[in-house]
Amino acid sequence: MTAPAWISKGFNLPALQRSRLHWVDYLKGIAIILVVYRHILIGMDRSAGFEIPTYLFNANNIFFSFRMPLFFILSGVFLAGSLKKRAPGTLLLQKFENLFYPYLIWATIQITLQIVMEHFHLTNADRGWRDYLYIFYQPRNLDQFWYLPALFNTTMVYIFTKAKLRLPIWTQLFLGVLLYFTSKLPGADRYSMLSDWMEFYIFFALGDALHKAFFDVRFTSVFRNPWTLVAITPVFVLTQVYYLYWLLPTDQTLLEPRMLASAEFLGISLTGCATMLCVAFLLERFNVANWLRIFGYHSLYIYVIHVMVAAFIRAIMVHVLHVHQVHVMLFTGICCGITIPVLFYNYFVLDGPLWWLFYFRKSSMYEKEKKSPQTPPPVGVTAG
Template sequence: MKLFNSDILSNNRMAWIDYARGIAIILVLYRHIFEGISRTGISTTEYAWLENANIVFYSFRMPLFFILSGVFIGRSLAKRTVSKLLFNKFSTLLYPYLLWSVLQISLQICLSRYVNADRSLADYGYIFLFPRRIDQFWYLYALFNVSVLYIFTRQLLKMPIWQQLIAGAVLYILSSYVSIKHIDLGFVYDIMHYYIFFALGDLLSSRILDKENFRHYASWKTFGWMLPFFMVGQYYFLTKDLQMNDNMYVETYQPILFALIALTGCAFMYNISFILQRYNTIKWLRIVGFHSLYIYVSHVLVASATRMVLMKGFGITSVPLLLVICLVMAVIVPIIIYNLAIRAGAWWLYSLDRPAAGKEKLQVQQS
């Protein structure tokens, strides 16, 4: 039995998209798993390099997702009416967010003796208002809200791209202000903070999707001149956050500089993705990228279960070993679960859109 649809690796897909998503989702998993291990009480002080990597990855991984989503909004609107696209966003973003948030909170409450998450019935109320209080799921809610708002302003209010960018920039600066003042706006903050990156994706879409430019994006020359800018940005982000003992310091107090560092990181990751597409190598990363949504919704559950078995069943307390094993399991197991669910007709675990017979169409990729 095949683990996944072989069409994922077909030449009619733009491989760089899957590579970029694969890189981003692995960075997301790294952070969540490392922090989960830290909350168990195991000392991580002797593994400063792991914590440093955790801080560095935080500088660009979420903008990477929002820019990539913005790249395809124009193409999506060209293929669907506004109403159909809104339903698609509800089906593939908000619906799995609601379903898996409720599932994870319920399991954490039932297994409160074994997990390090302190949950209560009040957490169900955070789903709509304060999504960041329920672990990783805030991203799906944020992407849904940003997408819907952008579709509304772009199509119904007819706001041109330059107005979108100005509005996004104003919202972005305001998000820094409310963070400094410790004003918790809940889900509104995420809209304010990431709208600009979504708009930038739309602005750059015509160039990024133009196959005539692919050879430039995939060149080692581009890699060579971007590498020092990437390294300098990451070095500053890391050292400044360590100096201030706050891994959100640059993002909160130096928002313009953070935006430059994040955009440099995103551009560098896209360059790497195009190079991987050029050589058609590390194909497993494409598979991971295609399944990024399905990995995202269930990886915390899988990683937590794996960590409990390793620590309480086998007495493993090595931080690097726990990190590697949990990371591998958090990638592989959700992919297996998703494909088994599709074959069993349980597609509703991930979307309200029934996939076409024999095809995996749930992932919002290249559409």
């Protein structure tokens, strides 16, 4: 079945036909939807008129234990291959363009919109002009944006220790564990631009340690076996029950969990990551739910835009349509939060006038999309 041209362009369906590791896009698609779920829930919790069931909060905590470690593990898996293709300095420039530059642009845009919309009582964020300073030292105070500088800083330090200091992988893993517990010391989170990358370095190092295994059929065939998912699911359930009812501090807020300074929590996170890997490899094996790959491929653009989209949709539903049903708001917010950023990127950024919102250089956009500036994007491609 051939997709209409506007759908093909709007969701960049040709990207699904390229030679990519489908399990990666599946995994990123699952993770980004869980991220959007969390922020839709936060938005409703901070707004008046919503009675949110406890099980939705518990689901958020379960997802929290593995969704962001997944992104760091994936980034670590592909670092070695990137260093083979590019010099360390070139790779750092690319990471700046792909991660830190969009962070600077979109954090500024979101803060500005929140300040403006607060005057019309259309946002639940309490922003002021001082919040612009947080961009440089306290990204944890800027909603979802902390992840981009954290991943950039992690990559920058890891490239230095791997390519320049030539630390062996066992040293990197030990350093990751040390940094993880150091990031939990009292007062460390006062400057999250520093503490965030320390917190996730261990997951990045683990991804790098396993990078050869993820391209070994003998290793990946284990994840593609349905019985592996059957075997690991009870472990996943038991570890999450333990996390929710015994490990999570009683004074921890339902919507603001933080990674815990314990080996137990690391084990719980890795169990969740392994379970999601099984799901992603099985989806690839049976070639189902290809729509997840679309959102996985566009996960960066969804990540930086979805909070603004969600706030706009929530304002319309509450103030115009007078909708306060939690499940309707949650479903609508997730659907809009993952689709509108994709459409915006493909119509107005890719081959459009707003390329500078994500790319420091226009040539970087064409390099990422693997096409020539003179070649128009193909349309009417058969959807997978």
